[in-house]
Amino acid sequence: MTASQVISHIDDFPPNTRKVVEVNGRSVVVFRVEDEFYALLNRCPHEGAELCKGRLGGLVVSSEPGEYDMTQENQFLRCPWHGWEFDIKTGQSYCDPRKTRTPRYDVAVKSGGALQEGPYKAEPIKVSLDDLYVVVHC
């Protein structure tokens, strides 16, 4: 069963930060990269490390030995324990995308007015009609 939960007033979630929240009984790590939001289960599928403690960075690729190209800036999360890389857009690991993945969740920015209409869980955050909020569906 899924739930939608308001996790933050947008002003309390500055660009290029992350928050760990409890949604529907799960620990979820939410990233804000500039104005994009991403949410993953806060648990590495390998040995269970808390992914919120990992470093967010780019993906290095190479056209030939000795060439290093940094791509997809701030789109890959490295697990703090063994360095496995996860795409924060999909939750898939880079090395084994099919079998090694962590669940990802939808994140949206909604106005307080829109939140009045849906079955959103907002406590303990106080929602004002005209402000913007970050909502995780989980």
Place this chain on the structure above:
Amino acid sequence: MQLPFAGAIDCDTHPAAPSIKSLLPYMTPYWRTQLVERSLHTVNFTFTSAKPNVPLSRRADWRAPLEEDANIVPTLRQELLDPFQLRFAICNVLHGSIALFHQDMAAAIISAVNDWTRDHLLASDPRLRASILVSPTDPAHAVSEIERLGEDKRFVQILLPVMGELPLGRRIYWPIFEAAQRLQLPICIHAGSLHRMATTGGGWPSHFVEDYIAQSAAFENVLVSLLAEGVFRKFDRLTFVLAESGVSWYPALLWRNDRMWRATRREVPWIERVPHEIINERVRLTLQPFDGPEDAAAMKRLIDHFDSDRVILFSTDYPHAHFDGLNALPDGLSDALIQRIAIDNPAETYTRLALAPQPAGASA
């Protein structure tokens, strides 16, 4: 067990190395004179670990005393080619000249060994094929030897020792790999050391047994080096044959590479796929010596771990003492796998085998 059919391809055969006396005609007047003046014509340039009186270096019933080099091929026929009913035997003439510090002297002797191999092995029996001997310490000479001899399709690969001065994946060796790939010659990395450094990572061992067993660790190191340095990526059509490696260490190294790659991929981003897939495509291992379990069921489990039936190439490692009689195959291999190991895998690895004149009576 014995080979169940005729026509196998022996991918690691060691004819006796020629005496310096046999090599002198292939040298320039300067080196002909120098080797005699320095009394080096009486030295046989065998590696310490390969001297005839060293344990396991030859089987008691093999290699009749060679009074002269002219007996080398007749002895090979009698002890190897005929009894095993081989279609081809690939000769790896191991020669200590590759360890010399004097580059010009080394080059003179190495080139002479290759000339002798052509004139006295390849020309003497159509079942014989050979490696081009080169030294990793002189890549420029190695390239010139590959280019000088590579047009002769009876030379089917390049021979390098597993332990040199640097791990073989390093870029200083890439000109050798470039030339080999260009001429469609696999690189054979053979057990052995130039003894520039200790044969174990922890220092010099005391006994031959330690030196023997350390070889498989050296092969592991070299394979990791080739992978990490990006050699498989840079030279994407080059095959590496590991000769006399012991073989059974291989699956565990695949697992270890796969595990480490997930954590350290950022350091070596040219490795774009799970390492065991790359290695299984590009690396081959000669069969003997085979460090496997004696019981057939355990052998089957071991072979399953290879995750490929393309990796192993039949070899006797003649004249080293690894098995008795004609029992060159470990027990527990399936008929289909024996067919792959003894015939199909060597033929696919050494495409040149089909390009040179074929032995009489051999079917295609």
